[in-house]
Amino acid sequence: MNKRPVSHPILMFLILIAHSAMLLLVILTLGFSAEAVKLTCAVLAADFVGSMILSLVHRQACTVDMVLLLVLGMSTIYQSCFGGVHFAAKHYIFGILAFIACQLSYLLVRNPIRAEKMKPFWYGAFFVLVGAIFFLTGERGIWIDLGFITIQPSEFVKPVFVLICASSISTQLRKKTFLGIHYVPDNLAMLGCTAVIVVLQWWCRDLGSLPTFLAVAGFGIVFRFFYLREKMSLRFVIFLCACACVVCVVALKFAPDYVQDRLHSDIWADMEGHGYQQCHALTAIAEGGWFGKGAGGGLLHRVFASDTDIVFSSICEEWGLFSGILTVVLVLFLPASVLTVPPRSYYHAGLAAGVASVFVVQMALNIFGSCNIIPFTGVTIPFISQGGSSMLSSGILAGFLKAAQAPVLTTKDGRKKAAERGKQSA
Amino acid sequence: MKQQQNKPKTMPIDIRAPRSTLRAGRAVTLLILCFLLGMGYLSYVLITESPMYMAKSGKTTYGVVYDRTGDVLFDGTKPLTDYPSGQFADVGNFIGDTSGQMTNTLVAKNLTALANYSFTAGIHGTASLQTTLSHSANQAAYKALGSKNGTIIACNWKTGELLVCVSKPCVDIAKGYADIASMPNGSLLCKAFYPMVPGSTQKVSTLIAAYETLGVKTVNDIEYSCEGSWLNANGQRIKCHRSEGHGHQTLAEAFANSCNPFFAQLVQSEQLPLTSIIEVYQRMGYSVNKSAAENYSLDGISIAPASTVLTDDTDFDTQWGCLGQGETLVSPYQLMLWQTAVANGTGTAILPYAVEACTSAEGKMVQVGKTTRTPQLFSVSAAKAVQEVMIANAENHYYVSLPDYNCGVKSGTAQVTDNGREYENSLLVGFCLDETCPVAFCILIEERTSKDISTAQVAKALLNALSAAE
Numbered sequence: 001m002n003k004r005p006v007s008h009p010i011l012m013f014l015i016l017i018a019h020s021a022m023l024l025l026v027i028l029t030l031g032f033s034a035e036a037v038k039l040t041c042a043v044l045a046a047d048f049v050g051s052m053i054l055s056l057v058h059r060q061a062c063t064v065d066m067v068l069l070l071v072l073g074m075s076t077i078y079q080s081c082f083g084g085v086h087f088a089a090k091h092y093i094f095g096i097l098a099f100i101a102c103q104l105s106y107l108l109v110r111n112p113i114r115a116e117k118m119k120p121f122w123y124g125a126f127f128v129l130v131g132a133i134f135f136l137t138g139e140r141g142i143w144i145d146l147g148f149i150t151i152q153p154s155e156f157v158k159p160v161f162v163l164i165c166a167s168s169i170s171t172q173l174r175k176k177t178f179l180g181i182h183y184v185p186d187n188l189a190m191l192g193c194t195a196v197i198v199v200l201q202w203w204c205r206d207l208g209s210l211p212t213f214l215a216v217a218g219f220g221i222v223f224r225f226f227y228l229r230e231k232m233s234l235r236f237v238i239f240l241c242a243c244a245c246v247v248c249v250v251a252l253k254f255a256p257d258y259v260q261d262r263l264h265s266d267i268w269a270d271m272e273g274h275g276y277q278q279c280h281a282l283t284a285i286a287e288g289g290w291f292g293k294g295a296g297g298g299l300l301h302r303v304f305a306s307d308t309d310i311v312f313s314s315i316c317e318e319w320g321l322f323s324g325i326l327t328v329v330l331v332l333f334l335p336a337s338v339l340t341v342p343p344r345s346y347y348h349a350g351l352a353a354g355v356a357s358v359f360v361v362q363m364a365l366n367i368f369g370s371c372n373i374i375p376f377t378g379v380t381i382p383f384i385s386q387g388g389s390s391m392l393s394s395g396i397l398a399g400f401l402k403a404a405q406a407p408v409l410t411t412k413d414g415r416k417k418a419a420e421r422g423k424q425s426a
Numbered sequence: 427m428k429q430q431q432n433k434p435k436t437m438p439i440d441i442r443a444p445r446s447t448l449r450a451g452r453a454v455t456l457l458i459l460c461f462l463l464g465m466g467y468l469s470y471v472l473i474t475e476s477p478m479y480m481a482k483s484g485k486t487t488y489g490v491v492y493d494r495t496g497d498v499l500f501d502g503t504k505p506l507t508d509y510p511s512g513q514f515a516d517v518g519n520f521i522g523d524t525s526g527q528m529t530n531t532l533v534a535k536n537l538t539a540l541a542n543y544s545f546t547a548g549i550h551g552t553a554s555l556q557t558t559l560s561h562s563a564n565q566a567a568y569k570a571l572g573s574k575n576g577t578i579i580a581c582n583w584k585t586g587e588l589l590v591c592v593s594k595p596c597v598d599i600a601k602g603y604a605d606i607a608s609m610p611n612g613s614l615l616c617k618a619f620y621p622m623v624p625g626s627t628q629k630v631s632t633l634i635a636a637y638e639t640l641g642v643k644t645v646n647d648i649e650y651s652c653e654g655s656w657l658n659a660n661g662q663r664i665k666c667h668r669s670e671g672h673g674h675q676t677l678a679e680a681f682a683n684s685c686n687p688f689f690a691q692l693v694q695s696e697q698l699p700l701t702s703i704i705e706v707y708q709r710m711g712y713s714v715n716k717s718a719a720e721n722y723s724l725d726g727i728s729i730a731p732a733s734t735v736l737t738d739d740t741d742f743d744t745q746w747g748c749l750g751q752g753e754t755l756v757s758p759y760q761l762m763l764w765q766t767a768v769a770n771g772t773g774t775a776i777l778p779y780a781v782e783a784c785t786s787a788e789g790k791m792v793q794v795g796k797t798t799r800t801p802q803l804f805s806v807s808a809a810k811a812v813q814e815v816m817i818a819n820a821e822n823h824y825y826v827s828l829p830d831y832n833c834g835v836k837s838g839t840a841q842v843t844d845n846g847r848e849y850e851n852s853l854l855v856g857f858c859l860d861e862t863c864p865v866a867f868c869i870l871i872e873e874r875t876s877k878d879i880s881t882a883q884v885a886k887a888l889l890n891a892l893s894a895a896e
Contacts, residue, residue: 219453268482283483286476289548321472321545325465332461335454342451349450356454360461371468404450 008055011066012047019043019073026077026295030085038087039080043073046092050099057103063337064402068102068383068395071330075384078315078327083301094388098395105159105399111408112347115163116171119186122163126193129157130200142204152389154209157197158358159396161213164193165220166350172224190220207259208377211365215357218244223350262375277303281313281370285321292320307386309378310370328363331382334401335359341405348404355397358382476545481537488524488540489553491533493561494587494782495895500533502540503552506600515598516568517559520591520616523599527606528614532557532780535726539784551787558587558782558795566891568592570884574874575610576851577617579758580867580888581778583766583857586797588724588780589865589892593617621730621755622870625838626684627855628750630764630812632693633681635706637808639698646811648677648692656687662742664690664749667839682819684837690745700739703748707734710803711760722760725781725794732756750838758868761855764803765866768816768834769857773809775800816856827882831889832859837881849873854881863893 023040030036050069054062072095079088109115132153136144144151171186194217201210222240252263267275284300287293298317300306306314316324335356343349362379369376380387382394480486488502498509499521506514506523514521522531532555533540540553567578567590580590595610597603636645654671656664664686666672672683680688692698704714712732713719719731735753736744746752759778767775782795816834824835835856842851852874857866867888869881 222453223449271482279479279483282472282476282479283485285472286479286543286545287485287548289545321469325469328465332458336458338454339451342448353450353453356457360457364461364464368464368468371472373464373468373471 008051008058012051012055015047015051015066015070015073016044018070019047019077022074022077026081026085029294030081030296033085035080035085035087039077039085042087042092043076046076046096047073058406062402062406063340064102064334064398064405067330067333067337068099068398071327071334071383072096072099074327074330077295078311078319078384079307079386081295081318082307082314083298084296088386090388091386091391094391095383097388098383098391098398101392101395102399102402105396106402106406107399109163109348109351109400110403110406112168112345115403116168116347119164119171122160123189123193126157126160126164126196129153129160130196133157133200133204137204142206149388152387154200154204154206155387155389155393156396158212158216158393159400161193161197162216162351162354162358162397162400164190165216165354166347167220167224168345168347184224187224190217190224205256206378207256208365208369208379212358212361212379214247215361216354219353219357220350223346223353259375267372277305277310278370278372278376281310282372284313284317285324285371288317288320290320290322292316292318292323294318305378308380309366309376309385311381311385312367313370315384327384328367328381331359331363331384334382334398337401337405343404344407344409348407351400352404355400358397359394473545475538477541477543478538480543481541486541486543488533488537489542489555489785489787491521491540491555491557493557493559493564495561497561499557499559499561500599502542509600511600512598514600515596516564516592517561518597518599519593519614520618521599525599525603527603528597530615530619530727532725532727536781536784539781539786542787544787547788551789553787554785555781556783556785557780558582558589559591559780560589560892560895563590563888563891563895564592567884567888568594568596570879570887571871572879574871574878575612576869576871577758578867578869578884578888579618579762580865580892581762581766581776582864583769583776583866584797584864586766586776586778587782587795588778589895590867590888591616591618591780616727617870618758618868619724619727619729621732621757623840623842623851624750624754624756624761625840625851625853626686626750627761627836627838627853627868628748628754628756629681629684629689629838630768630816630836630855631707631710631712632689632703632748633677633815634710634764634804634808634812635703636692636698637811638706638804639702642807642811644697646677648695648697649674650680650688650691651675652680652683652685652687654687656690658690658694658742658745659740660742664742664745678815678818681815681836682823684839686749689749693745693748694739698739700736700744703739704736706804707736710764712756722763722777724759724778729759730755730757732760751841758853758870761853762866762868763800765855765857765868767800767803768809768812769859769864769866771806771810771813773804773806774802813857817859820856824882827880828886828889831863833857833885833889834859835882835885852881854885856885858889860893862896863889865889865892 023043027036047069054065076088076092076095079091080086132144142152142154144153167186172184175182175184197213201207265274267278271279280300280303284298295318298314300314300317312324315327338352343352359382363381365377365379366381368374380390490498490503491500493499499517500523502524519528520531522528522533524533528534536555540555542551542553571594575594577593578590581588593616595613597609597613651674652666652672654666654669658664666685666687672685675685675688707714708717711720712734715735719733721731722729733755734747736747738744743752747754763775767773777798777800779795783791783793785791813834816836820828820833820835833856835854838853840851840853842849852871854869869884871881
């Protein structure tokens with residue numbers, strides 16, 4: 001635990017310095033323009049207002065909030081500079097909404113007992129979203145087009161699924177017996193939801209997100225196994241790893257043709273076809289080198305999905321591989337927050353692990369896929385890629401991490417006891 | 427006691443993290459570590475492969491390829507037409523260019539090393555490849571072929587340095603590909619790396635198989651008679667190129683005479699089982715009856731492996747295959763490779779290399795070329811025995827053509843059928859043991875007639891040029 005937590009003003013100062021340095025670089029590179037002024041004012045205002053609100057709500061700064069402010073500001077600067085400075089207003093607004101979503105989801109799940117009691121609601125939300133995907137997305141798609149905005153409901157399934165996969169010890173003790181077999185109803189429900197997601201992803205032809213869901217489910221299963229055990233058997237861990245390997249091998253063997261093509265195709269032999277995006281993405285990183293071509297100097301923005309699926313390459317092209325890696329590490333600080341302040345309830349431990357798996361697996365799929373290390377999929381980097389649904393969903397997930405860091409714990413009679421101490425230590 | 431009574435009755439909540447929840451931290455740590463390891467690997471791949479990305483996407487210029495004396499063999503920094511006419515005409519289909527017209531060339535296979543790009547420094551500087559080739563010797567060898575097509579490949583059998591590699595007809599890369607449709611067949615590929623009928627040069631391999639199986643003394647004592655042709659056990663006739671025959675001959679005489687009936691009788695003899703021949707051939711790198719073959723490459727240039735079909739030692743096709751006809755195909759590169767193992771008398775070949783050093787766009791020079799040996803292809807005794815036979819052949823039959831060199835050679839005539847057209851190719855494989863010119867070589871002249879220049883004359887021109895270059 002943090003015995004000497006860092007105060008709001010110091011962290012705020014550091015964030016302002018980081019963003020100011022980036023903005024200064026943009027202005028020095030691209031010149032002083034109306035768009036640059038808009039971008040500068042917007043980012044600095046968000047930093048200032050955001051940290052003011054947080055300092056009013058919390059006595060001590062929370063890692064998740066501060067990292068979120070830092071990453072969202074950086075992300076807005078990146079997105080506003082691809083191919084020249086143009087304030088990415090949409091991305092900025094969704095960044096603010098993601099920050100608000102983070103605070104709201106924190107309020108919702110900060111009390112693990114209450115959050116666990118709301119499980120029927122999570123199951124309901126899950127099936128509403130699944131129903132929306134089945135019936136409202138058109139021909140086996142993943143988007144709902146409302147005319148003025150398009151929504152990707154599968155993104156919102158992620159936080160709901162994380163909530164479903166997290167479980168408390170009391171839930172695990174509620175066992176039932178059927179035909180002499182003991183079972184935990186919640187575990188069966190979780191496995192059922194996992195199966196629904198597998199079918200859903202196959203139906204939507206969106207297998208790219210499946211590893212993310214399976215990682216969350218995997219963590220959920222592992223945690224449920226070990227809730228009541230003091231020690232993890234090494235033999236059992238090896239068994240689980242072997243199971244995961246078998247699942248991977250079987251999944252790859254029986255993957256659809258288009259996935260098999262991506263596994264075995266040489267992108268450089270098909271530079272104008274299947275390898276178009278990846279070849280351009282890799283070339284852009286090569287052109288950027290360590291320190292990039294300069295903000296706005298990139299050409300990758302001409303390639304489809306340059307600000308979503310291959311956003312890592314876009315950043316590397318203009319800001320350099322060093323900045324790209326630094327950004328990724330900063331995003332990793334979010335799931336890593338559970339290392340500074342360990343969760344104090346089983347439920348929040350499950351939540352934190354679930355969110356970490358979503359963030360890390362999505363980043364791995366996006367970055368390694370766009371760089372041709374693994375098959376290319378259309379998933380986003382949390383908070384960095386353009387996309388409202390992804391941004392809001394990531395914000396909600398970040399709120400879960402904050403809840404694990406600064407929970408409100410209650411006694412059986414409902415009295416709050418440990419919240420303040422938790423906040424202080426966060 | 428009074429103080430104790432004032433304490434609240436409810437039990438305090440233990441706000442320490444339960445031990446089991448610490449596992450969340452461990453699990454997240456593991457996950458993040460795996461991801462960071464992946465990022466480390468990705469960074470390594472990006473940094474090391476970025477010149478390839480730039481090269482493949484055509485976003486970089488290319489540097490210069492030099493011969494061993496600094497003469498330019500390819501220049502990506504300026505138009506090749508700036509150089510004297512014919513500068514690149516002799517090695518165009520071996521060195522290649524960046525046009526993409528030829529894919530199995532030195533430049534095409536080393537585009538990454540030749541790219542004027544580095545991840546750290548960006549696009550600047552001039553990369554270069556320093557080759558082991560002697561441009562003057564290549565030009566002399568190319569000129570020696572005269573009007574005939576063919577290929578000449580030669581390397582230093584001590585070090586593996588490739589000295590000469592010409593293939594005619596050859597594209598002049600300075601002139602471009604505007605008239606590609608009217609270019610003679612084979613202009614865009616270096617024939618030294620592709621399989622062709624080896625003719626009687628195959629008898630070197632068969633002789634090695636005999637020495638390996640029966641021992642040197644036994645083989646040297648073998649004598650057969652040649653009456654101009656010979657009927658094998660299946661009643662099929664093997665003809666000798668000398669219709670009146672060579673009479674009673676020893677192995678050395680038969681080798682020098684390139685007598686087909688002698689070697690056909692050797693293959694059919696019970697002393698030399700076919701399985702032994704196949705085993706030795708496979709060890710030498712042949713694909714026999716579609717077995718896996720040794721795949722060689724020269725600085726990325728792929729070499730088609732030698733192959734043959736041997737099924738029955740009493741059958742004409744099998745005997746014919748062991749004499750270098752029928753289904754037997756070998757590249758001049760591989761014929762030369764075996765000569766390095768004979769010349770050094772160890773039975774292990776020296777793998778040729780053409781790129782001595784690479785200089786990156788940042789100016790850093792990296793030594794690339796080094797002497798590498800193959801595994802034992804055949805025994806030392808077999809290597810020395812074959813060397814003696816080949817030297818004797820040169821001394822007895824090539825003393826007029828190659829008087830100034832201590833050589834060992836074996837000639838061959840390959841009967842080729844190409845699209846219904848039949849013609850003969852002339853080959854010569856061998857080595858020179860002189861300290862000033864330690865060279866193993868293979869010379870192929872296509873469609874050679876008795877009026878044309880001989881392979882021995884080309885060999886002399888080659889050795890003269892290489893000696894002068896030294």
